[in-house]
Amino acid sequence: MQPPINKLLIDLQEQLNFINIEIDDPIVACEQAIEITLKSLEQLKKFVLKRKFKSTNEEINFFKEIKPQFSSKFIYYNKIYKMETKRPYGGQRVVKKFYRNELRKLKLFFDSELEFYRYFRTGSNYLDHKYFVRGKLDVKLSLNSFYFESDKNFATTHSYKVAKIIAHDLLQVYLEDKLLLLENKQPNQKSQVNPKIKQNWTGSKVALIELLYALHSEGVFNNGASDLKDIAAYFEDTFNINLGQYHRAFLEIRMRKGDRTKFMTSLKESLKKRMDNSDE
Known part of the structure; x- marks a missing residue:
């Protein structure tokens, strides 16, 4: 091309x-x-x-x-x-x-x-x-x-x-x-999660969806037994965000021509930078 x-x-x-x-x-x-x-x-x-x-x-x-x-x-x-x-x-x-x-x-x-x-x-x-x-x-x-x-x-x-x-x-x-x-869809169902301090996700939705799929792929919840939709619902409740059509968003992420794991790469670089700064 x-x-x-x-x-x-x-x-x-x-x-x-x-x-x-x-x-x-x-x-x-x-x-x-x-x-x-x-x-x-x-x-x-x-x-x-x-x-x-x-x-x-x-x-x-x-x-x-x-x-x-x-x-x-x-x-x-x-x-x-x-x-x-x-x-x-x-x-x-x-x-x-x-x-x-x-x-x-x-x-x-x-x-x-x-x-x-x-x-x-x-x-x-x-x-x-x-x-x-x-x-x-x-x-x-x-x-x-x-x-x-x-x-x-x-x-x-x-x-x-x-x-x-x-x-x-x-x-x-x-x-x-x-x-x-x-x-x-269960509009009247209330989540059992009730943390003392509510954390709002202020990054982009696509970044959280990339993280969602990465964690699900790694099998870090319930020894890998958790369903993707359950984790997504947990994320939505915990971070006070509506992920919308996250399956479609993941399809768009897969079709990226550049870095397909843009947020993961950014996380890695940010953490390395923090470690380097702490070492100093």
Whole structure:
């Protein structure tokens, strides 16, 4: 990946991480995420159109691996925005039915694109020269109508399908998390934790989520028998914070292109510095 493109993607991901963690209202978060993602796509388009690909392989790599990382985010947040703006008001039963129906729609998409889904998931490349090279139009390849409405200088017949697959994977996580929260929601239940001095978490949510997963992975609670959701609930009560969709946040952490354990690295450096200062 070209350095300017890599930086553009890292910057986009960091901005989206901030929005996902710090803004609790999904509609407001999606509005901001869509705006930011569209700007990044426009910058990406300008960069690509100003230069020529050095080889067919470079062009294939861009439309198969790079551009979908940007466009999938637009598809993802646009879909959530549409879902949340039409989500019905009512009790848990009504809302759960709504989210389950959205999950069924995802399955229908994967079923309808099963042949290409298998091709992409298995890492196949024997049709890449048709799928991911501009101008290679073949009506026998099950084209999406979006291709005919797009700029042919910045699209191939199947780059949009790759983006949809990535976006729908994220949507599945989002919907499953929503259903999990509804299943475990007990509004009248009070925590037994009652420390004398309440400690409020004043760092970022994404940092606490990184810590949450690190401690759970290490198995430091109840000899590793504690469930992640129980630890998350304990953290929320102890530190007076709502972690929100922490499963989705962890997925975003995993997708970081730079230091994936940014908070862990910062903790390590801070502790070493404190030890060094104490030694002096």
